Amino acid sequence: MLRSIVHGTLMMALALAVGCDPGSDSQEGGSSTSDGGSEAPALDEDELTDRIAAYAEDLTRANAMSRPSAHGLAATVNVHVTPIDLAAYLGLDPAQVATGSPEFSPAVLLVKEHLDADGAVSGLTAMAPDAASPNGWWWARLGADLRIVESGQVGYCVSCHSEVQTQGWVYGVAADNRN
Numbered sequence: 766m767l768r769s770i771v772h773g774t775l776m777m778a779l780a781l782a783v784g785c786d787p788g789s790d791s792q793e794g795g796s797s798t799s800d801g802g803s804e805a806p807a808l809d810e811d812e813l814t815d816r817i818a819a820y821a822e823d824l825t826r827a828n829a830m831s832r833p834s835a836h837g838l839a840a841t842v843n844v845h846v847t848p849i850d851l852a853a854y855l856g857l858d859p860a861q862v863a864t865g866s867p868e869f870s871p872a873v874l875l876v877k878e879h880l881d882a883d884g885a886v887s888g889l890t891a892m893a894p895d896a897a898s899p900n901g902w903w904w905a906r907l908g909a910d911l912r913i914v915e916s917g918q919v920g921y922c923v924s925c926h927s928e929v930q931t932q933g934w935v936y937g938v939a940a941d942n943r944n
């Protein structure tokens with residue numbers, strides 16, 4: 766009980782420590798259904814969770830060496846990408862932010878694997894396309910049990926990644942660390 770309170774406080778502190786402001790979602794929601802037009806299919810979180818949980822088998826690792834995390838949520842990280850989107854992902858350079866979004870497939874899935882100091886997986890963050898999102902992405906953080914802890918327009922994810930919004934809100938892998 767005390768433990769979970771301590772844990773909750775810790776997570777809040779973490780969100781603040783990464784310097785971003787959670788929870789300022791602008792309420793644009795509720796895309797009108799007036800015409801019943803065939804809009805983009807609704808995002809299926811259960812299906813996405815299954816796909817994310819299978820990242821180790823189904824996705825391709827984009828970086829060569831695990832590297833220190835920019836998220837502050839892990840000791841080191843690896844990024845895994847849908848194989849068909851690997852080339853587009855590796856075309857991005859975090860050191861030279863481009864203008865123009867990469868040509869990802871509609872089924873693109875980006876999963877960042879968090880490792881603790883012993884190299885064990887301590888959680889994941891993930892991005893998948895969301896036509897209803899103002900930035901085009903659905904954002905999620907998963908725990909070590911590979912279940913979603915928070916998802917949707919997670920304020921501190923969006924706020925940090927806005928730094929690279931001109932290249933599709935995605936950072937990419939440093940040129941000297943590509944797989």
Ligand code: HEC
Pocket residue numbers: 783785833834835836837842844859875876877890891892904905906919921922923925926934935936937938
């Ligand atoms: C402190 C800033 C920051 C925050 C907060 C942040 N990210 Fe990131 N994210 C980065 C950086 C920088 C990278 C590039 C890889 C690296 O150096 O770790 C990255 C990489 C990623 C990647 C791999 C794809 C890419 O952009 O290259 C995913 C997926 C991702 N983040 C998801 C998330 C999600 C989901 C959240 C919220 C739960 C989040 N991030 C919060 C900075 C941040």
